[in-house]
Amino acid sequence: MISNQKVAFLGAGSMAEAMISGIVEAELIPAEQIIATNKSNEERLQQLRNKYGIRAMKREELDFSSVDFFILAMKPKDIDEALSSIKDKVTKEQVILSVLAGIPTSYMEENLNEDQQVIRVMPNTSSMLRESATALSPGKHTSMDKVILAKKLLACIGEVYVIEEDKMDIFTGIAGSGPAYFYYLMEHIEKTAKEAGLDEEIARQIGSQTILGAAKMMMEQEDTPADLRKKVTSPNGTTAAGLAALEKHGGGEAISEAIKGAAQRSEEISANLNKKIVTQ
Ligand SMILES: NC(=O)C1=CN([C@@H]2O[C@H](COP(=O)(O)OP(=O)(O)OC[C@H]3O[C@@H](n4cnc5c(N)ncnc54)[C@H](OP(=O)(O)O)[C@@H]3O)[C@@H](O)[C@H]2O)C=CC1
Numbered sequence: 001m002i003s004n005q006k007v008a009f010l011g012a013g014s015m016a017e018a019m020i021s022g023i024v025e026a027e028l029i030p031a032e033q034i035i036a037t038n039k040s041n042e043e044r045l046q047q048l049r050n051k052y053g054i055r056a057m058k059r060e061e062l063d064f065s066s067v068d069f070f071i072l073a074m075k076p077k078d079i080d081e082a083l084s085s086i087k088d089k090v091t092k093e094q095v096i097l098s099v100l101a102g103i104p105t106s107y108m109e110e111n112l113n114e115d116q117q118v119i120r121v122m123p124n125t126s127s128m129l130r131e132s133a134t135a136l137s138p139g140k141h142t143s144m145d146k147v148i149l150a151k152k153l154l155a156c157i158g159e160v161y162v163i164e165e166d167k168m169d170i171f172t173g174i175a176g177s178g179p180a181y182f183y184y185l186m187e188h189i190e191k192t193a194k195e196a197g198l199d200e201e202i203a204r205q206i207g208s209q210t211i212l213g214a215a216k217m218m219m220e221q222e223d224t225p226a227d228l229r230k231k232v233t234s235p236n237g238t239t240a241a242g243l244a245a246l247e248k249h250g251g252g253e254a255i256s257e258a259i260k261g262a263a264q265r266s267e268e269i270s271a272n273l274n275k276k277i278v279t280q
């Protein structure tokens, strides 16, 4: 049952906070059963206690034996130190979830105890509002009942997709990094609006509602994105002119290259692990 699970975050940064926010808001797990830890930043820990009512402590103060799910949320460059620091403190009955981009379940299994249950997870910061698109890929020792519990835990932060681990890189490119592409789009909408004399705040409201509406149309209507686009595009109208400019300036290619670039970076992080190259 998810409500009696104790969850400890190893890492208390942006991603950890977004997940904590969604899990606390879901009210399936009491806040006192959620623990955030980091290496040294007490101010950050106090901020999380005050904001979410969770427990927060330096990682050396954590009672590892009381935890059911550990969520690794440090940077990929810190993975080796993190795995070595927990290896002798976790048991194979406990589950290690990792949200670290590019870190395969096999790498965690190789660097933890035999038969350790691990799950690779890729959420995004929309977890803050329980609107994440989150992928999970279980390791080879993870039991089905733990996968089911992990799915229930991650359902607190949004939609959950169980995928083959070889699709995790492209998932990261689309959904893990994806929110940033839309924020980038909005930055340019606001810039263009300002140049046309429209207040940036109004532009943000208009642009956000337009993106939200389009997203809901794609989620709730049967039409494909191409069909929905054609329904907007009157012959020789404003949209046709806008789309022609997008094509002329490489808009479609830019989006594809952004996703592929992020996915390739995820692959590179994995590849560098075995070469022990510290990259970020
Ligand atoms: N940001 C995002 O949108 C997403 C991020 N991710 C992944 O989440 C991870 C964290 O990203 P983000 O939150 O942006 O990074 P941050 O730098 O914001 O947070 C990293 C945190 O990890 C802590 N830390 C480092 N090493 C350890 C350790 N061994 N034990 C405990 N805590 C540790 C740091 O604490 P201290 O300050 O004390 O060093 C810090 O609180 C990354 O691996 C990233 O790939 C995944 C999906 C989306």
Ligand SMILES: O=C(O)[C@@H]1CCC=N1
Pocket: 101, 172, 176, 177
């Ligand atoms: O930029 C990063 O590496 C992290 C992982 C996915 C989103 N943010």
